[in-house]
Amino acid sequence: MPDGRVCPDQFRGYLWKWTNYIKGYQKRWFVLANGLLSYYRSPAEMNHTCRGTINLAGAFIDTVDSCSFVVNGGSQVWHLRAGSEIERQRWVTALELAKAKSIKNLASDDDSDSDSEEEITIKVIGSKLDDLTISNNLVNNHGGALQKAISDYVERKSQTNVEKKNKESKEQSLKLINEKAQLFRITSNAMMTACADFLELAKTYEKKFSRLINVERGKRLRLEETVETLAKQHIQLERACEIEKVKESYKSVAHLENPENPNILPLGVSSRDEGSEEEDDHFEDAISDLPEHFSTNNETNFMTENFEEDSLSANDNSSVDLTLQQPKYFMDTEIKRAHSDQAISDVKPSGHKRWLSEDVTAGSFGALEVNKGKYRTHIKNRPNVNLNLWSIMKNCIGKELTKIPMPVNFNEPLSMTQRLTEELEYSDLLDRAACCENSLEQICYIAAFSISCYASTAVRTGKPFNPLLGETYECDRNEDLGWQSLAEQVSHHPPSLAHHAEGRGWTLWQNFTMSSKFRGKYLLVSPIGTAHCKFAKSGNHYTWKKVTTTVNNIIVGKLWIDQSGEMDIINHTTGEKCNLKYHSYSYFSRDVPKRVTGCVFDKNNVTRYVLSGIWDQKVDCAKVIYKEPNIGNGKQPQGMPTSKSSNPNTLPSQLLWAKKPLPGAKLMYYFSEFTCSLNQEEKNVCPTDSRFRPDIRLMEQQNFDEANTVKLALEENQRLRRRQRDSDAQIAGQEGHVCETYKPTWFEYTEDEQSPDVGIYVYKGGYWEAKVKQDWSHCPDIYTTSSSSVAL
Secondary structure (H helix, E strand, O other), X not given: OOOOOOOOOEEEEEEEEEEEOOXXXXXXXXXXXXXXEEEEOOHHHHHOOOOEEEEHHHOEEEEOOOOEEEEEOOOOEEEEEOOOHHHHHHHHHHHHHHHHHHHHHHHOHHHHHHOOHHHHHHHHHHHHHHHHHHHXXXXXXXXXXXXXXXXXXXXXXHHOOOHHHHHHHHHHHHHHHHHHHHHHHHHHHHXXXXXXXHHHHHHHHHHHHHHHHHHHHXXXXXXXXXXXXXXXXXXXXXXXXXXXXXXXXXHHHHHHHOOOOOOOOOOOOOOOOOOOHHHHHOEEOOOOOOOHHHOOOOHHHXXXXXXOOOEOOOOOOOOOOOOOOOOHHHHHXXXXXXXXXXXXXXXXXXXXXXXXXXXXXXXXXXXXOOOHHHOOOOOOOOOOOEEOHHHHHHHHOOOOHHHOEOOHHHEEEEEHHHHHHHHHHHOHHHHHHHHOOOHHHHXXXXXXXXXXXXXXXXXXXXXXXXXXXXXXXXXXXXXXXOEEEEEEEEEEOOEEEEEEEEOOOEEEEEEEEEEEEEOXXXXXXXXXXXXXXXXXXXXXXXXXXXXXXXXXXXXXXXOEEEEEEEEEEEEOOOOOEEEEEEOOOXXXXXXXXXXXXXXXXXXXXXXXXXXXXXXXXXXXXXXXXXXXXXXXXXXXXXXXXXXXXXOOOEOOOEEEEEOOOOOOHHHHXXXXXXXXXXXXXXXXXXXXXHHHOHHHHHHHOOOHHHHHHHHHHHHHHHHHHHHHHHHHHHHXXXXXXXXXXXXXXXXXXXXXXXOOOOEEEEEOOOHHHHHHHOOOOOOOOOOOOOHHHOOO
16 A cells, blocks of 8 residues: 555555463454455465454444554454554554444445435445545644644743753654654545545546436426426316306206206307317416315415415415306306305204303394494405416426415405404304303303304415515404404514404404425415403403314315314313314215314313304304213213213204305405405505505406506515614624614514413504504504605
């Protein structure tokens, strides 16, 4: 082997090996190869007799003194000695390199059979890179030792005055420096060898990597074409199914009107699909009847969507279906049928016993006069806008979904602040809960209210606009519904929304944000935040959290959403609780889709009520009865149903909540009458109110192009404001000052009284007083689109 060079793959030479106390150290020939250290009496024995071998993968190497070192292989221990410290260091370095390489090869042996050529190449390069790293560490260590020896020599030379001592010290220091220099030269040569090997390997595989990149680029292009073709075929199948379904419906009607010739279809219905190939590349906004269990419910979809700058998420992939032009009389028939179904659901069987308080079931506020003329009940119909969805989707490949801005075509003309306020549409459930004398009955109404928050999710395919930082929304319905509400976007990274509402004897507040996990075919959206509700009369304080939303068919197919998971509603005052289970959809299950069930437990964990229903339609409640109703000791009698009982004895069920009919909602983004009123223009509200947001107003007026332009300008101005705040904070830090971070206008961050370890934004007051005075001087300007007048 060349002088001073360390080759970790093969190293050989003479060393002195300890044998026994009689013979002492004996000279032996050692060979290091392939992670194995073997020895022979002489090089001539290499072809026939090996005296011993140690696998370095599990060995320990330790230096004893300047010339001796130990190799411990577990079953055998070798005490070795080199001729000099330099020779010893050569061997130790070679052994350490071989050991590191052997351990890595051992770890990858299990996968070696299945490794592709590309993987093997990467492993070889990685191995060489590891050798280079180890050599670099050795060079640093020995270089430091050499530098220290030189520094000691210079220091002794300057401090020694006696000539004899100076001469002896000088010779000793020079000898030490020479030894350290030799060690440094050895490790440097080893590093040079490793660098040369790595460079040679990199040059060898440069062309191969270029070829692999080109192959992968071609595969990606073919994948894009395949997915595009699959999407077109899927749309064609959906179009054919929808047309066949409509034709069958019309044939049924035609058969009733003209039994002699039932094949005659009403005017406007074609007997074949007339879509051209050119239209296959366009996805149009849908006005279609989906199967109930595949309806595109996007509540948590957009209840949970606060990605940066209205970015693409699962909810951005809103379902876009084939538009079917239906005759007016057929749509009227559906509306009448909806009214009829609602009328049927409102009829209670005569045999059902009323077990809830009479004043509650009758509605304590039913006699209040409602000023219906003040609020609008309709908005402009949603236009049928052609949109090339594939042109957007193919640009998303390889990019982070949350960073892709989407056009307003995928939105609905509401902000997330308004969407969260929409949960109060069925606030009468809270009014009834406030009148309950029994806390167990009260928690039943709280459960019904938490379920009603998902009422609009089954058919809403548009996503709400992400609020700008500081955006607010007030909704004062004291005159008719008896409550007032305020919401504010309190944080943008991470996005967080705070909401506070006060009604007749109740107060509701909540924070809302979300986390998401993309699983390829579907997206899991987990809401983060707790909802609180407190009643003034009883002092009962309830909390609950929203369930998980699964957004299915993200890439190909009709987007549909399922709610699943468990929700615990806890009365922190009495210790009672309600457990609700949202059953996930299963193709093989015979249960009704979108089913929700639950039980109400008292403080002794005894089941008192059972709940059941469909989370976007209705909720029923039944009281549990027992053979021995008197439970004084808190223990359940023998045979008493528990939360795990599959068939408890109950009284006849009673309807707690049913969804209101939505006549004509198909053409208005599936908005209810209450939802239509949320973005109605109103005077004297805060300048940051969502009603003043120009892109939402333009979209509502069907000016989509200008809405897209304004939306981008608003988002860019928000980025400018954030960069300015970051710059101010950096300058203040350099000057030694503390720069305050962004603080919301109407909410403040504090500890959650029910969860001290968790923070929550709560309403700090002052909004309604400022509205009376019309003093909005401390509110930011967030809707200015001119860059020269951006308020910071």
